Amino acid sequence: xxxxxxxxFEAIVFGILxxxxxxxxxxxxxxxxxxxxxPYVAHPAVMILAAYCTYVLGxxxxxxxxxxxxxxxxxxxxGVAMYRFYYETFEKxxxxxxxxxxxxxxxxxxxxxxxxxxxxxxxxxxxxxxxIGKSLTFGEMRVPLRMLVAFGIALALTAALTLYLSKTFTxxxxxxxxxxxxxxxxxxxxxxxxxxxxxxxxxxxxxxxGAMLIIVGPVEPMLDRVYIGRTFCVVVLxxxxxxxxxxxxxxxxxIAESIVLMHFGASWAxxxxxxxxxxxxxxxxxxxxxx
Amino acid sequence: MRPRxxxxxxxxAATIVLAGMLSLSGVNEYFFFAGYVVLQFVVLATAWNILxxxxxxxxxxxAAFFGIGAYTSVVLFNSLGAPLLVxxxxxxxxxxxxxxxxxxxxxxxxxxxxxxATVAIIYIAETLMMNWRYVGGATGLQFLRPSPMVPxxxxxxxxxFVMAVLAVIAVSIARYIESSWIGRGLRALRDTEEAAECSxxxxxxxxxxxxxxSGALMxxxxxxxxxxxxxxxxxxxxxxxYSIVALAGAIIGGTSxxxxxxxxxxxxxxxxxxxxxxxxxxxxxxxVGVLLVVFxxxxxxxxxGLIRKLRRTRAAARSPS
Numbered sequence: 001x002x003x004x005x006x007x008x009f010e011a012i013v014f015g016i017l018x019x020x021x022x023x024x025x026x027x028x029x030x031x032x033x034x035x036x037x038x039p040y041v042a043h044p045a046v047m048i049l050a051a052y053c054t055y056v057l058g059x060x061x062x063x064x065x066x067x068x069x070x071x072x073x074x075x076x077x078x079g080v081a082m083y084r085f086y087y088e089t090f091e092k093x094x095x096x097x098x099x100x101x102x103x104x105x106x107x108x109x110x111x112x113x114x115x116x117x118x119x120x121x122x123x124x125x126x127x128x129x130x131x132i133g134k135s136l137t138f139g140e141m142r143v144p145l146r147m148l149v150a151f152g153i154a155l156a157l158t159a160a161l162t163l164y165l166s167k168t169f170t171x172x173x174x175x176x177x178x179x180x181x182x183x184x185x186x187x188x189x190x191x192x193x194x195x196x197x198x199x200x201x202x203x204x205x206x207x208x209x210g211a212m213l214i215i216v217g218p219v220e221p222m223l224d225r226v227y228i229g230r231t232f233c234v235v236v237l238x239x240x241x242x243x244x245x246x247x248x249x250x251x252x253x254x255i256a257e258s259i260v261l262m263h264f265g266a267s268w269a270x271x272x273x274x275x276x277x278x279x280x281x282x283x284x285x286x287x288x289x290x291x
Numbered sequence: 292m293r294p295r296x297x298x299x300x301x302x303x304a305a306t307i308v309l310a311g312m313l314s315l316s317g318v319n320e321y322f323f324f325a326g327y328v329v330l331q332f333v334v335l336a337t338a339w340n341i342l343x344x345x346x347x348x349x350x351x352x353x354a355a356f357f358g359i360g361a362y363t364s365v366v367l368f369n370s371l372g373a374p375l376l377v378x379x380x381x382x383x384x385x386x387x388x389x390x391x392x393x394x395x396x397x398x399x400x401x402x403x404x405x406x407x408a409t410v411a412i413i414y415i416a417e418t419l420m421m422n423w424r425y426v427g428g429a430t431g432l433q434f435l436r437p438s439p440m441v442p443x444x445x446x447x448x449x450x451x452f453v454m455a456v457l458a459v460i461a462v463s464i465a466r467y468i469e470s471s472w473i474g475r476g477l478r479a480l481r482d483t484e485e486a487a488e489c490s491x492x493x494x495x496x497x498x499x500x501x502x503x504x505s506g507a508l509m510x511x512x513x514x515x516x517x518x519x520x521x522x523x524x525x526x527x528x529x530x531x532x533y534s535i536v537a538l539a540g541a542i543i544g545g546t547s548x549x550x551x552x553x554x555x556x557x558x559x560x561x562x563x564x565x566x567x568x569x570x571x572x573x574x575x576x577x578x579v580g581v582l583l584v585v586f587x588x589x590x591x592x593x594x595x596g597l598i599r600k601l602r603r604t605r606a607a608a609r610s611p612s
Contacts, residue, residue, distance in 0.1 A: 102349045118573055
């Protein structure tokens with residue numbers, strides 16, 4: 001193996017682009033799990049579902065970004081309904097929420113996955129748009145345009161969500177409910193309605209993430225399994241519920257994965273996220289920016 | 292007065308005798324092929340429940356233990372041509388050790404963190420096997436089965452009997468743990484770990500014990516797999532499907548009693564086998580997901596809970612009040 005700075009540089013640039021994308025696909029989970037404490041293991045499966053919805057809309061000639069934006073309100077309602085159901089059946093009853101809630105979302109993820117296999121088969125699907133397939137050339141380096149587009153959306157999404165949570169009244173209420181639910185109840189606010197709203201937003205953001213997923217590369221129904229590792233790695237590394245931390249953690253994972261990919265080959269890439277996740281859980285479970 | 296042999300041990304012995312008689316009878320070979328899978332899930336679900344049902348730690352990594360058990364057999368068979376029983380014992384030792392390591396994770400991780408960490412173990416193990424040439428890498432390896440031991444006509448029949456014995460062993464261990472002080476300690480730490488520790492329950496030792504036993508049993512269930520399939524390949528061996536069927540079997544049967552996971556696994560795996568043959572193999576995974584969600588929502592105590600409720604209402608109806 002010849003060490004070259006050019007290669008390392010390229011790996012880092014590609015890693016940064018990839019990392020922004022990873023941050024964006026994790027940010028919904030960062031709200032749902034990080035802030036609301038819901039064991040939402042179905043997050044990657046919902047994202048793949050959104051990617052397939054984008055694919056279906058794309059086959060009618062829709063641009064994937066427009067399709068993703070259109071899906072957001074629908075997924076918002078889906079998220080609200082899902083949280084309501086979760087709350088009524090598990091959180092409200094209280095006992096043994098952990099085991100059953102986990103099993104519930106694990107089951108939902110499986111149902112989505114198999115539903116997609118039944119509807120679309122196991123083949124890879126992709127969408128077409130002007131910015132997919134082209135690349136920009138900087139000197140000797142080629143940067144695929146689709147990665148730049150995904151990176152741009154990722155930054156915008158993260159910035160928007162950070163601003164929303166820190167500047168608006170509802171956003172602050174969401175952060176408050178994460179910190180102290182009973183205090184919020186004493187202030188006269190209904191924590192369940194706020195959580196429901198927040199979960200809706202998390203799912204809506206996941207819809208756009210799904211659209212980005214299919215822009216970045218082809219998708220297949222089982223893809224959610226790898227993303228369990230990536231999204232939870234980012235959220236845990238970030239420190240639960242930290243939005244800026246999510247971006248930083250995404251970049252760390254992206255760069256690490258890109259370097260491993262370039263030096264050891266594609267078969268080792270999926271293990272980076274899971275390995276990093278185990279290391280973080282073992283050494284610093286509260287994450288980089290955790291409280 | 293000392294109690295005579297309990298009905299449980301009579302049942303256990305009867306199960307083994309029945310399995311032995313079946314595998315020596317003229318029943319269609321397919322029965323053993325499918326029955327092996329059903330019994331394998333009895334072991335997996337029972338093992339899963341030792342940790343999750345009693346101690347409250349949800350292990351999504353069943354597939355990792357199962358797969359490492361299978362690959363231990365591969366290595367032993369390839370290098371030494373070790374016989375099946377040696378393969379099973381070695382697999383139990385290796386995955387028991389891995390279980391001990393997982394138990395150390397519970398020092399810092401609870402709830403979903405523990406569960407996600409166990410998913411990570413699956414992927415790390417799978418990637419390692421994919422990149423290890425000796426065990427066939429990503430393409431896999433084929434095996435020539437040795438001839439079966441004396442009374443058995445075919446290897447599949449022998450494996451069916453072996454798996455039946457393993458299932459009885461797994462259920463007996465679960466029953467022992469449940470009714471002994473170990474089970475009481477695990478239940479105490481499930482409800483409130485700090486309170487249990489403060490009242491003198493050795494929580495760490497109990498958790499390590501439960502993780503080790505559970506892991507070893509899962510590895511044992513996986514050990515005969517290479518001989519059963521005459522083939523091994525990482526992607527299907529470390530499939531998350533094993534994790535979800537083990538979990539779903541235990542939850543559908545009922546996690547609060549040792550017989551629950553066995554009942555749930557037998558029902559679920561049988562339905563799966565029937566659906567795979569009559570409809571399609573995709574639908575059979577869908578059945579698992581749907582049944583799991585339905586039970587978790589509508590009957591969280593599982594079949595055991597439903598039976599208890601039925602008994603209670605009958606008893607209430609009988610007694611005039």
